[in-house]
Amino acid sequence: MPDKVLLILQVLYANAHPSMSHMSPDFASVFGDCICMTRQILYSEDAQPFLIAGSGTLGWDQVSANLVEPGENALVLHSGYFADSFVDCLQTYGANVDQVKAPIGDSVKESDVETALKSKKYKVVTVTHVDTSTGVLSNIKGVAEVARRVSPDTLVVVDGVCSVASEEIRMDDWGIDIVITASQKGLGTPPGLSILVASQRAMKVFQNRKTPITSYYASWKKWLPIMRAYEKNSAAYFATPPVNLIYAYHTSLRQIVQGPISLEDRFKAHKNASRRVKDAAAALGLRCVPLSEDVSANGMTAIYFPDGLAASDIIARLLKKDVVVAGGLHASIKEKYFRIGHMGATAVDIERGDIDRVITALNEALAEAKASKA
Amino acid sequence: MPDKVLLILQVLYANAHPSMSHMSPDFASVFGDCICMTRQILYSEDAQPFLIAGSGTLGWDQVSANLVEPGENALVLHSGYFADSFVDCLQTYGANVDQVKAPIGDSVKESDVETALKSKKYKVVTVTHVDTSTGVLSNIKGVAEVARRVSPDTLVVVDGVCSVASEEIRMDDWGIDIVITASQKGLGTPPGLSILVASQRAMKVFQNRKTPITSYYASWKKWLPIMRAYEKNSAAYFATPPVNLIYAYHTSLRQIVQGPISLEDRFKAHKNASRRVKDAAAALGLRCVPLSEDVSANGMTAIYFPDGLAASDIIARLLKKDVVVAGGLHASIKEKYFRIGHMGATAVDIERGDIDRVITALNEALAEAKASKA
Numbered sequence: 108m109p110d111k112v113l114l115i116l117q118v119l120y121a122n123a124h125p126s127m128s129h130m131s132p133d134f135a136s137v138f139g140d141c142i143c144m145t146r147q148i149l150y151s152e153d154a155q156p157f158l159i160a161g162s163g164t165l166g167w168d169q170v171s172a173n174l175v176e177p178g179e180n181a182l183v184l185h186s187g188y189f190a191d192s193f194v195d196c197l198q199t200y201g202a203n204v205d206q207v208k209a210p211i212g213d214s215v216k217e218s219d220v221e222t223a224l225k226s227k228k229y230k231v232v233t234v235t236h237v238d239t240s241t242g243v244l245s246n247i248k249g250v251a252e253v254a255r256r257v258s259p260d261t262l263v264v265v266d267g268v269c270s271v272a273s274e275e276i277r278m279d280d281w282g283i284d285i286v287i288t289a290s291q292k293g294l295g296t297p298p299g300l301s302i303l304v305a306s307q308r309a310m311k312v313f314q315n316r317k318t319p320i321t322s323y324y325a326s327w328k329k330w331l332p333i334m335r336a337y338e339k340n341s342a343a344y345f346a347t348p349p350v351n352l353i354y355a356y357h358t359s360l361r362q363i364v365q366g367p368i369s370l371e372d373r374f375k376a377h378k379n380a381s382r383r384v385k386d387a388a389a390a391l392g393l394r395c396v397p398l399s400e401d402v403s404a405n406g407m408t409a410i411y412f413p414d415g416l417a418a419s420d421i422i423a424r425l426l427k428k429d430v431v432v433a434g435g436l437h438a439s440i441k442e443k444y445f446r447i448g449h450m451g452a453t454a455v456d457i458e459r460g461d462i463d464r465v466i467t468a469l470n471e472a473l474a475e476a477k478a479s480k481a
Numbered sequence: 482m483p484d485k486v487l488l489i490l491q492v493l494y495a496n497a498h499p500s501m502s503h504m505s506p507d508f509a510s511v512f513g514d515c516i517c518m519t520r521q522i523l524y525s526e527d528a529q530p531f532l533i534a535g536s537g538t539l540g541w542d543q544v545s546a547n548l549v550e551p552g553e554n555a556l557v558l559h560s561g562y563f564a565d566s567f568v569d570c571l572q573t574y575g576a577n578v579d580q581v582k583a584p585i586g587d588s589v590k591e592s593d594v595e596t597a598l599k600s601k602k603y604k605v606v607t608v609t610h611v612d613t614s615t616g617v618l619s620n621i622k623g624v625a626e627v628a629r630r631v632s633p634d635t636l637v638v639v640d641g642v643c644s645v646a647s648e649e650i651r652m653d654d655w656g657i658d659i660v661i662t663a664s665q666k667g668l669g670t671p672p673g674l675s676i677l678v679a680s681q682r683a684m685k686v687f688q689n690r691k692t693p694i695t696s697y698y699a700s701w702k703k704w705l706p707i708m709r710a711y712e713k714n715s716a717a718y719f720a721t722p723p724v725n726l727i728y729a730y731h732t733s734l735r736q737i738v739q740g741p742i743s744l745e746d747r748f749k750a751h752k753n754a755s756r757r758v759k760d761a762a763a764a765l766g767l768r769c770v771p772l773s774e775d776v777s778a779n780g781m782t783a784i785y786f787p788d789g790l791a792a793s794d795i796i797a798r799l800l801k802k803d804v805v806v807a808g809g810l811h812a813s814i815k816e817k818y819f820r821i822g823h824m825g826a827t828a829v830d831i832e833r834g835d836i837d838r839v840i841t842a843l844n845e846a847l848a849e850a851k852a853s854k855a
Contacts, residue, residue, distance in 0.1 A: 115499075122725055123497035125489075128805060129672070160536045160673045161698065162720035168698040196697040291721060298503070299534045299673045299723030322696060323570035324535065324542040346536035347665060349673030351496055352726075431502060 114362055115295070115452055122297055122355035129350050130342040137357050138337040138348065144360040145302060148271065148294075148370065149286055151278040154304045157330050158356075160349040161301035163268040165325060166287030167196040169303050170231065170264055172322035173313050174285070177201030179230040182223055182261075184215040186245055186402075187238030188437050189266060200321050202230075211439060212398040214245040217253050224258040230312075231262045231285075236270035240436040241396045242409030242446065244274065251282045262309050268292060271302075272363055273377045273406030273450040284309040290352065293406060295359045295451040299352050373455055374405070380454035380462050381405040384447060387466040391473055396437075396444055406450030411443055416476050421445060424472035430465055488736055489669070489826055496671055496729035503724050504716040511731050512711040512722065518734040519676060522645065522668075522744065523660055525652040528678045531704050532730075534723040535675035537642040537663030539699060541570040543677050544605065544638055544659060546696035547687050551575030553604040556597055556635075558589040560619055560776075561612030562811050563640060574695050576604075585813060586772040588619040591627050598632040604686075605636045605659075610644035614810040615770045616783030616820065618648065625656045636683050642666060645676075646737055647751045647780030647824040658683040667780060668737070669825040670730045673723055747829055748779075754828035754836050755779040758821060761840040765847055770811075770818055780824030785817055790850050795819060798846035804839055 127134045138158070145156040159165060175181055181197045183190050185208040194204050207223050209215045215234075224232065234250050237243070251263045262284040267276060272293030276286060284306040291298035305313070305327075313327055320326045329345045336343035363373065385395060385403065388410050396409035412421060418434050422445055425432050433448070435441040447469075453461040501508045512532070519530040533539060549555055555571045557564050559582040568578050581597050583589045589608075598606065606628055608619050625637045636658040641650060646667030650660060658680040665672035679687070679701075687701055694700045703719045710717035737747065759769060759777065762784050770783035786795060792808050796819055799806050807822070809815040821843075827835040 119497040119499060119725075123493040125493060128807075130807070131805075160534060160675075161539075162534045162722070164720035165535075165698045168696065171697065199693070199695070199697040199700070289721065291724075297723070297725040298721045299726055301534075319573070321573070322542065323545065323573040324539045324699065326573070346538035347663065347672045348536070349671070349723075349726075350665075351493075351671040352673055352723075431505075433502075433504070 114456070117362070118296060118355050118359045121358040122351050124351050124354040127350055129348050130344065132340070132342070134350060134353070135337055135342040136340045138353055139340045141353055141357050141360060142334060142338045144364045145304060147364050148360070149276050149278045149304055150280065151304065151306070154278055154306050155310055155331070155334065157301075157303045157305070157327065157334055158348070158353070159301045159303075159325075159330060160299065160346070160352075162298065163287065163289030163301060164192075164196075165301035166266070166268075166289075166303045167193050168200075168322055168325040169301075169327065170233070170285055170287065171197045171200035171202060172320055172325050173316075173327045174262060174309060175200065175202045175230050176316055176318045177321070178203065180205065180227055182207070182229045182232040184220060184232065184234045184245065184250065185209060186214045186235055186241065186243045187211075188240030189235045189238050189268075190233075193233055193235075193266060209243075210398075211437065212241060212243060212396045212402070214243055214402045217246070217249045220250055220253050221257055224254060224261060229258065229261045231264050233264040233266065235266040236274060236276070237267075237404040237406065239269040239407065239446070242404045242407050243397050243402050244270075244404040245402070247276065247283065248281045255282045262312060269404070269406065272373070273454070274404070275374045278304065278306060290356055293450045294356070295362070296356045297352060299349055300356055368455065376457070377405040377450060377454045380449045381408065383462050384408045384449055384465060387469060391470065396440070406448065406454070408447045408449065409444055410447070412445065413473070415480060417442065418445060420476040420479070421472055424475055425468050428468040428471065430468040488830070491736070492670060492729050492733045495732040496725050498725050498728040501724055503722050504718065506714070506716070508724060508727070509711055509716040510714045512727055513714045515727055515731050515734060516708060516712045518738045519678060521738050522734070523650050523652045523678055524654065525678065525680070528652055528680050529684055529705070529708065531675075531677045531679070531701065531708055532722070532727070533675045533699075533704060534673060534720070534726075536672065537661065537675060538566075538570075539675035540640070540642075540661030540663075540677045541567050542574075542696055542699040543675075543701065544607075544661065545571045545574035545576060546694055546699050547690075547701045548636060548659070548683060549574065549576045549604050550690055550692045551695070552577065554579065554601055556581070556603040556606040558594060558606065558608040558619065558624065559583060560588045560609055560615065560617045561585075562614030563609045563612050563642075564607075567607055567609075567640060583617070584772075585811065586615060586617060586770045586776070588617050588776045591620070591623045594624055594627050595631055598628060598635060603632065603635045605638050607638040607640065609640040610648060610650070611641075611778040611780065613643040613781065613820070616778045616781050617771050617776050618644075618778040619776070621650065621657060622655045629656045636686060643778070643780065646747070647828070648778070649748045652678065652680060664726065664730055667824045668730070669733045671726060673726050674730055742829065750831070751779040751824060751828045754823045755782065757836050758782045758823055758839065761843060765844065770814070780822065780828070782821045782823065783818055784821070786819065787847070789854060791816065792819060794850040794853070795846055798849055799842050802842040802845065804842040
């Protein structure tokens with residue numbers, strides 16, 4: 108069996124680990140390692156990871172229920188579908204939310220962020236690093252720089268569900284307070300684990316909150332002692348962790364952090380893969396949803412269908428060639444585009460040949476679709 | 482490989498299912514089956530299951546955020562540790578909580594439930610079916626009968642984390658509105674799935690609530706259309722489901738619902754296994770935490786250490802004999818007892834010989850511990 112296939116099987120095999128007690132010393136040490144390696148991926152020395160059974164969405168609840176007190180202001184930078192949902196979540200927990208909206212295919216300009224942050228006192232500013240609905244990449248380093256300069260008390264919250272481990276994120280150097288993510292994208296683990304990392308600055312804001320925390324399951328007051336105990340390789344109980352998934356996450360983290368290539372080379376590999384897919388699309392005369400290279404994600408590509416063709420012409424043909432792509436998600440353009448994921452093993456393990464296969468399939472599917480309309 | 486070992490491996494193997502898109506038709510149909518089979522296990526025709534990535538704890542948030550509006554009254558029947566936590570959760574979401582507390586080792590008397598329900602209008606009454614901290618079994622059929630008779634508008638909420646699939650629960654016949662559970666106990670699946678089933682009566686109360694729902698991730702407004710879509714074998718998106726775990730749950734549900742023995746025989750098997758463990762403890766002169774047989778769970782046994790012996794004398798010795806038991810959990814008696822789980826395959830698959838092994842190990846460990854003190 109080729110080594111590259113083996114890497115993914117190792118993760119799945121770990122997910123089939125015979126169930127262990129979440130209170131056992133063996134599991135405690137695996138959980139502890141996961142906490143440390145999660146921090147490493149975000150280049151942080153002292154931020155506090157929270158690993159909780161749940162979807163990525165649960166990270167929004169954690170921010171809304173632990174950091175933003177009812178009646179406080181939140182600023183949401185809107186670059187696609189996921190900002191709307193984050194707004195909904197923040198409002199559920201009583202925040203007053205303002206938005207700065209970018210046109211479809213663009214990220215919010217830093218000058219607009221600066222204007223907004225100067226206009227009002229915001230507890231948090233949120234930015235979707237890669238919006239899965241549009242493939243738009245936001246400059247989170249730039250957003251954090253603006254926030255630190257013009258509104259130093261505002262916490263910078265990055266939704267990194269679609270970016271962690273495929274785009275560079277340097278929490279400490281860039282001054283980012285919260286990174287929200289999930290197990291199933293760049294981190295290459297089955298879905299079911301909500302991963303959130305909070306800076307010590309954010310933890311101080313949390314410790315100083317005046318009003319009660321507005322969630323039970325997502326309460327950091329409950330989870331912080333648990334995460335601290337497990338990091339010291341000692342078990343503690345609030346709610347049962349997803350034991351098997353933690354084993355799988357551990358295996359995947361070790362491949363990323365201690366694997367044959369460095370984190371830096373991993374990000375380069377994602378850029379290379381992305382460049383190849385986007386060049387191939389351009390050569391076919393296809394237009395991407397992101398308006399420029401600066402705002403294009405490296406772990407996925409969102410492409411408009413050419414005139415006269417639709418999802419039914421392209422997606423099914425790609426599927427027949429064993430290439431699974433996703434349809435549109437952004438409400439305003441839902442029927443007009445499709446999305447190709449190229450993160451994790453697909454981007455990093457060049458010998459798999461995934462990118463070649465995707466490009467060939469795309470060429471063939473497009474030719475066939477056009478021929479069928481001729 | 483013996484068939485009985487194979488059954489558990491099948492579940493773990495399903496957990497290693499290569500990751501599928503949660504939007505794929507194959508997955509949608511597996512998810513749909515899980516929804517239907519979950520209903521079957523609770524003998525309900527039309528109750529609404531919610532299967533969400535999370536721990537069992539998330540079920541408390543679902544009840545507190547969707548059914549109880551801020552300022553409404555909740556009555557918690559206290560038979561151990563988990564009632565305290567449910568109180569904490571209900572209060573987090575703004576409920577006024579009253580408790581009726583049973584002495585340690587007992588469940589709340591139905592006459593006390595009746596008095597409490599007559600004293601005030603309660604939106605919900607909650608009862609822990611089996612409190613994992615004490616091994617106490619509550620008579621949920623009796624509690625529901627009292628509620629229906631003296632306070633018909635009060636919703637009956639059963640915390641069944643430690644009872645579903647090891648104790649009989651007939652939602653429709655008994656008039657139970659909510660059953661909360663998790664994947665990892667009687668349902669024999671790895672942890673990470675919050676399972677909640679709501680009667681149509683509860684769903685009507687939910688639909689008629691006046692104030693906004695107080696959670697985002699646990700909001701039934703978000704999840705109801707998703708569960709309805711998947712039940713029709715059609716995918717829908719709110720937050721990514723734990724795909725692999727749903728495959729594992731599917732495998733386990735099929736073993737329970739369509740396996741060689743009926744649900745009724747499964748409950749009988751748990752009673753037999755329990756009887757054997759409790760008789761063996763009695764023969765050794767050991768006292769159980771539950772005060773009588775009526776209030777003793779069938780999927781676990783909580784046993785006091787004999788005078789002069791402690792956790793360090795017994796638990797480590799059992800572990801050396803490959804029998805993993807848990808220490809105490811109820812704060813008032815934490816150091817004084819231990820807990821043996823005997824649910825799922827251990828109780829049902831007699832050929833495994835688990836119960837014999839546990840009883841032999843307990844006899845030996847006790848003799849060795851006593852000898853070491855002599």
